[in-house]
Amino acid sequence: MTAMNAAIIAVGSEMLGTQRVDTNSLSIAAALEKYAVALDRKSVIGDRQSDLVAELRFAARSAGLLIVTGGLGPTEDDMTREALAEAFGLKLEVDRSIIEHLEERFASRGMKMPKVNERQANVFAGQTMLPNRRGTAPGFHLQLVLEEAENPGQSALSSAAAAASAADGRAEKHVFVFPGVPHEMEGMVREYLEPWLAEVSRLSRYRRVLKIAGLGESAVEEKLAPYYVAHKEPLTILASQGQIELHLQADGEEVAARAEIARRELELAEIFGDRLFGFDDDTLEAVIGKMLIERSATVSTAESCTGGLLASRITDIAGSSAYFLGGAVCYTADSKMFLAGVDPQLIQEHGEVSEEVARDLAKGIRRRFKTTYGVGITGIAGPGGGSEAKPVGTVHIAVADSRTIEHRKLFWPMGRIRFKWFSTQSALDLLRLFMLKAGRVTGSERNPP
Amino acid sequence: MTAMNAAIIAVGSEMLGTQRVDTNSLSIAAALEKYAVALDRKSVIGDRQSDLVAELRFAARSAGLLIVTGGLGPTEDDMTREALAEAFGLKLEVDRSIIEHLEERFASRGMKMPKVNERQANVFAGQTMLPNRRGTAPGFHLQLVLEEAENPGQSALSSAAAAASAADGRAEKHVFVFPGVPHEMEGMVREYLEPWLAEVSRLSRYRRVLKIAGLGESAVEEKLAPYYVAHKEPLTILASQGQIELHLQADGEEVAARAEIARRELELAEIFGDRLFGFDDDTLEAVIGKMLIERSATVSTAESCTGGLLASRITDIAGSSAYFLGGAVCYTADSKMFLAGVDPQLIQEHGEVSEEVARDLAKGIRRRFKTTYGVGITGIAGPGGGSEAKPVGTVHIAVADSRTIEHRKLFWPMGRIRFKWFSTQSALDLLRLFMLKAGRVTGSERNPP
Numbered sequence: 049m050t051a052m053n054a055a056i057i058a059v060g061s062e063m064l065g066t067q068r069v070d071t072n073s074l075s076i077a078a079a080l081e082k083y084a085v086a087l088d089r090k091s092v093i094g095d096r097q098s099d100l101v102a103e104l105r106f107a108a109r110s111a112g113l114l115i116v117t118g119g120l121g122p123t124e125d126d127m128t129r130e131a132l133a134e135a136f137g138l139k140l141e142v143d144r145s146i147i148e149h150l151e152e153r154f155a156s157r158g159m160k161m162p163k164v165n166e167r168q169a170n171v172f173a174g175q176t177m178l179p180n181r182r183g184t185a186p187g188f189h190l191q192l193v194l195e196e197a198e199n200p201g202q203s204a205l206s207s208a209a210a211a212a213s214a215a216d217g218r219a220e221k222h223v224f225v226f227p228g229v230p231h232e233m234e235g236m237v238r239e240y241l242e243p244w245l246a247e248v249s250r251l252s253r254y255r256r257v258l259k260i261a262g263l264g265e266s267a268v269e270e271k272l273a274p275y276y277v278a279h280k281e282p283l284t285i286l287a288s289q290g291q292i293e294l295h296l297q298a299d300g301e302e303v304a305a306r307a308e309i310a311r312r313e314l315e316l317a318e319i320f321g322d323r324l325f326g327f328d329d330d331t332l333e334a335v336i337g338k339m340l341i342e343r344s345a346t347v348s349t350a351e352s353c354t355g356g357l358l359a360s361r362i363t364d365i366a367g368s369s370a371y372f373l374g375g376a377v378c379y380t381a382d383s384k385m386f387l388a389g390v391d392p393q394l395i396q397e398h399g400e401v402s403e404e405v406a407r408d409l410a411k412g413i414r415r416r417f418k419t420t421y422g423v424g425i426t427g428i429a430g431p432g433g434g435s436e437a438k439p440v441g442t443v444h445i446a447v448a449d450s451r452t453i454e455h456r457k458l459f460w461p462m463g464r465i466r467f468k469w470f471s472t473q474s475a476l477d478l479l480r481l482f483m484l485k486a487g488r489v490t491g492s493e494r495n496p497p
Numbered sequence: 498m499t500a501m502n503a504a505i506i507a508v509g510s511e512m513l514g515t516q517r518v519d520t521n522s523l524s525i526a527a528a529l530e531k532y533a534v535a536l537d538r539k540s541v542i543g544d545r546q547s548d549l550v551a552e553l554r555f556a557a558r559s560a561g562l563l564i565v566t567g568g569l570g571p572t573e574d575d576m577t578r579e580a581l582a583e584a585f586g587l588k589l590e591v592d593r594s595i596i597e598h599l600e601e602r603f604a605s606r607g608m609k610m611p612k613v614n615e616r617q618a619n620v621f622a623g624q625t626m627l628p629n630r631r632g633t634a635p636g637f638h639l640q641l642v643l644e645e646a647e648n649p650g651q652s653a654l655s656s657a658a659a660a661a662s663a664a665d666g667r668a669e670k671h672v673f674v675f676p677g678v679p680h681e682m683e684g685m686v687r688e689y690l691e692p693w694l695a696e697v698s699r700l701s702r703y704r705r706v707l708k709i710a711g712l713g714e715s716a717v718e719e720k721l722a723p724y725y726v727a728h729k730e731p732l733t734i735l736a737s738q739g740q741i742e743l744h745l746q747a748d749g750e751e752v753a754a755r756a757e758i759a760r761r762e763l764e765l766a767e768i769f770g771d772r773l774f775g776f777d778d779d780t781l782e783a784v785i786g787k788m789l790i791e792r793s794a795t796v797s798t799a800e801s802c803t804g805g806l807l808a809s810r811i812t813d814i815a816g817s818s819a820y821f822l823g824g825a826v827c828y829t830a831d832s833k834m835f836l837a838g839v840d841p842q843l844i845q846e847h848g849e850v851s852e853e854v855a856r857d858l859a860k861g862i863r864r865r866f867k868t869t870y871g872v873g874i875t876g877i878a879g880p881g882g883g884s885e886a887k888p889v890g891t892v893h894i895a896v897a898d899s900r901t902i903e904h905r906k907l908f909w910p911m912g913r914i915r916f917k918w919f920s921t922q923s924a925l926d927l928l929r930l931f932m933l934k935a936g937r938v939t940g941s942e943r944n945p946p
Contacts, residue, residue, distance in 0.1 A: 064536045066527040067735065069518050078515040087513045088548055091540035099537055099559070106555050110548070286516065349805075349826070355812025356798075356805030359826040363804025366880050366913055374832040376825055377798070377808040383823040383866065387836060417832065431815050464815055 053086045055111035059119035059128055061094040072117045075234050079242050083249035084299050100131035118228025120185040122165045129170050140170040178240045183232040190223040254305040258294040259326045261477040268292045271319055290473035332476040333361045339483050340371035348417035349375035350388040350409035353427035358472045373417045388412040401426050406444035407453050414448050422448045425475055429464045443471045447482040454482055503529050504560035505539040508568035508577055512541045521566045524683050528691050533700035533748050549580035567677030569634040571614045578619050589619040627689045632681040639672040703754040707743040708775045710926040717741045739922035781925040782810045788932050789820035797866035798824035799837040799858035802876035807921045822866045837861040850875050855893035856902050863897050871897045874924055878913045892920045896931040903931055
């Protein structure tokens with residue numbers, strides 16, 4: 049099979065409203081990318097048959113692979129089958145065995161199958177049925193030979209013979225149809241689409257994502273300049289929620305492609321050193337979790353401005369109770385004392401938002417919980433509470449163990465929700481660096497410029 | 498102008514990858530909905546001119562209003578202007594005044610304008626330029642009269658005379674083109690698209706969203722049955738992250754439409770009573786914030802299995818320091834005692850995950866912080882830690898004031914992240930009901946069936 053290009057069509061009026069977007073296309077795009085199949089376009093169509101018919105014909109003009117999601121249910125709104133029949137001149141037949149299966153399903157629950165469900169037994173002759181293990185609506189795979197690419201209203205379901213002769217000017221098309229429920233669709237992409245792509249695609253694409261914390265996008269670009277000069281290879285940089293991702297990819301034979309990626313990964317790891325915190329799906333909270341387990345260490349947190357988000361992110365990780373013992377959310381000066389044991393004198397002298405209080409929060413909570421590490425955060429999330437000396441966005445972060453304390457002052461003037469997120473990114477990253485270098489850095493060395 | 502239907506085209510290969518979806522279409526859909534303009538389809542096209550040309554012609558066949566976002570920058574990848582020219586047979590002209598303006602902009606920063614930026618001065622004769630106050634790329638509005646809807650390659654920019662004669666069989670089309678940067682695009686939708694829609698659309702649409710907590714989707718459907726029988730009006734139900742939304746809408750003249758919505762809102766409020774917690778953009782955390790301020794009351798939290806998420810959600814609200822004093826995250830039995838003052842005996846007798854401990858967490862943290870209300874949560878997020886008697890997903894929630902404690906046992910067996918979210922939904926809702934009925938309910942009355 050020659051290089052194939054794809055189009056995705058999502059069916060459902062709910063994705064044309066003001067609340068929902070089609071996210072199914074992301075997991076389909078991931079499957080396509082894995083086998084280097086180009087995705088040329090994607091579209092969302094409402095529940096009107098004539099619109100879907102026009103869309104199917106249009107998409108089939110240029111794409112060799114069509115992936116359609118949604119519109120397979122039993123109700124009147126579900127008309128993906130009928131639209132496919134109309135668009136490509138195909139005939140629907142009733143598969144009695146499906147009706148029997150559905151009737152049994154309903155009967156086993158003491159119910160009679162509603163008449164409307166019979167529609168789910170409409171199939172195309174020659175289709176490959178794709179059973180749905182997570183729901184009722186099955187998917188299917190059609191192989192079409194369009195007689196004339198510009199007039200796809202005329203077509204035929206390809207037999208093996210027709211498919212073999214498809215090289216002589218006629219266009220062979222593959223259509224995969226999946227239910228729209230994300231959970232069901234994802235299972236079916238893995239179970240049917242990916243193996244099929246692996247079989248037909250001559251190219252495989254391998255990817256590696258490198259994740260960087262503690263550097264802004266422009267700082268990353270700057271560090272990459274010599275790398276760009278030395279290599280002409282594509283490298284995608286994605287700034288995402290307080291961290292930077294470098295996307296590497298290589299096409300071709302697996303061993304060679306992986307070796308190529310490994311070589312580039314090594315070069316980049318050298319450039320970024322300890323700023324590189326993880327790969328692929330890693331998150332900072334997962335990475336510090338692994339590091340704590342490796343060290344048989346524990347951690348506790350004392351947060352003011354982040355309001356519990358740091359503890360919540362740490363506890364998003366399954367198994368975190370092995371290393372996270374607990375934390376305090378201290379929104380008042382009082383609670384900084386009685387929950388985290390901060391010295392009242394320090395608050396009086398330096399104010400609640402200060403390096404001194406951040407350090408005492410980390411020390412105090414660590415003592416309280418008897419953990420290996422303590423993390424303290426105090427800052428001004430805004431919109432209120434700022435001053436000229438301590439503007440909204442100011443945040444002090446500290447990490448302590450039994451011997452050392454490190455501190456960083458940061459400035460994230462970006463709205464309350466993002467401020468909270470970025471501050472917890474900084475705190476998790478400081479904890480990570482602290483563990484990496486435990487005992488080898490002084491507090492001042494780690495202060496920001 | 499007769500009823501108009503719209504299509505959205507987003508241009509940019511980055512939205513065909515595995516990470517990003519087009520979200521611009523949501524704010525455009527909201528603007529269209531406000532004026533009852535039907536959105537028939539939306540699509541995403543990569544940075545290849547021939548693809549965009551085909552897409553523009555196809556979309557213009559059926560849509561009277563085309564909204565195109567992206568592809569307006571100065572680089573080679575940006576080819577929305579050129580594609581429009583090719584698709585509709587339009588001529589691009591150079592607007593010298595734009596070049597002069599750009600040259601001045603660069604000169605004022607001591608830079609020479611790169612040659613490539615000249616492309617941004619390409620305009621269509623008769624276009625309405627839409628200045629971009631938040632970025633450099635301006636948008637524009639084209640009015641086209643397509644001679645033949647089925648062959649949009651032939652067209653003319655409409656003059657006033659042509660527009661007037663458009664009724665006689667020729668199709669009048671409007672194309673709005675905006676930059677793809679969300680922040681810039683949103684500003685321009687508000688500044689240009691909405692006023693234009695207000696002018697040309699004879700219909701306005703008014704909406705109201707009612708938000709319900711503490712009931713599942715099927716329970717909401719059941720309560721709505723008599724309402725459905727009495728009315729034939731459309732009512733959209735949307736289940737979203739542990740709450741249910743009822744979407745009401747009415748078209749037409751403002752006073753009548755709003756009165757119609759108010760009448761239906763009243764009926765629904767009667768049906769759902771105190772399950773109705775808010776409207777439109779309200780969240781549970783914002784609603785309890787307002788209630789606490791109204792009561793000059795304060796709250797503190799003691800969380801185990803939700804790991805700080807409850808405190809974090811409460812502190813997502815600007816101004817929450819007026820009523821949220823702080824909280825404890827107690828991931829160990831010990832910390833339930835030393836941070837939240839839970840009686841060790843209760844833990845020994847009933848276990849950490851129990852009604853008794855939830856109640857003592859609420860009481861204890863309230864005493865600690867001297868707040869009006871205390872909230873306690875203890876449960877099993879999983880995947881580990883479950884037993885037959887206390888399976889993963891079990892959670893106990895309690896709210897206390899100086900006189901009363903209410904408790905609820907819930908079961909959310911749904912994966913760690915969703916478990917945390919749903920448990921905090923339940924806790925915020927229990928606090929809300931507690932405040933509504935303060936002193937009027939007994940603990941047992943509030944226990945779930």
